[in-house]
Amino acid sequence: MMFTFGIVLTLQSGLGISPFDALLVGLHRTIGLTIGSWEVILGALMLLLNALLLQRHPAYLGLLTALMIGVCIDLWVVILDGWVQPETLAGQLICFTLGLIVNGFGIATYLQANFAPVSFDGTMLAVTELTGFNVSISRAFIFIVLVILAFIFNGPIGIGTLLITFLSGVTINFFHPYVEKMKRLIELG
Template sequence: MFQVNRSYLRSMYYTAGIVILTMGIALTIQSKLGASPFDALLVGLYRTYGLTIGSWEIVVGFSMIIVNSIAEKRRPEFIALLTSFLTGVGIDFWVHSFKGWIEPETVMAQYLCLLLGLVILSLGIAVNLQADFAPNPFDRMMLVLRKLTGLNVSYSRAIISIVLVLIAGFYGGAIGVGTLIIAILSGVVIHYFMGYINGLDGWLSRKLPTYHNQ
């Protein structure tokens, strides 16, 4: 009987998650109401220095990997750079694809675009988390700060987000009401989708004959 390696399923979650996540990020950027703190910084760097938003995803991600390694006094997790690279490529692809046909002009259209982007990016994160490998540099920095300060995850994430917003503001990033909406609602939506993704994973595990590498 044909057997599906568990790592193949994880790769599927990882790839699909990044595709969905980057589509959501691009929609929030296109909404013109503000992106997440991290993505707002990427837009600001793009507006200030050129290159592309996706290129700055890779550059900032690499910088975070180095900072994390210094803070933890350990070797850099260069596998995390894979996540930044694929995310950067995905953002550029979707932003380029949406130009010309997703350009909301009215306030209602902008909010619809923002909320749709929020839902899609949250779904992508939930799917990606199911893969459980190649950590996102931002999430790793959150865990590093928690380890160094003793703060919980929520406070650690909030501190990093505030710093990112301040830097994004300095570079003229995509900060707006959408940034606040994403910061407040994304965790709730991600948690909601994770329940369904866990259920889907359980269903696939039962339906597909799987094996684990030793």
């Protein structure tokens, strides 16, 4: 829920969103269906692509992850639509920054759950394994492809897209030790 709340806050800021989310919104604007529906569709396609690239069985639990993310995105879009629409640059920056922070905390929490990864992460690892590139280069390559596709489908690309590309990892890394510590405390009872 937190992860997707952050996505929708960045969307509502109007400053641009992550390359993958920009593609989802672009497909929504161009073809129809909800943003969350496109999350599920592209998630399923990427799971199949990952399986083909790595010549392995698809990570079927990833479909559940994509479904949960898709439903939550659509839920937050409905809840926040009309309620969070910053009209000043200061409001946009606050909304975007809050979205980036909440998203980073949500992803750090999600990663600690050690559940089925999102399909994007699987594709990043597949590209890394097939090319021998490190994860950063593989992620950058995929982001470039996604930005091009988002541009073609009229996705919301902006300065926020660039900021998320460079700052999301930093935000996740910032929250990771705190979330890990919370997990340990919960496990101890």
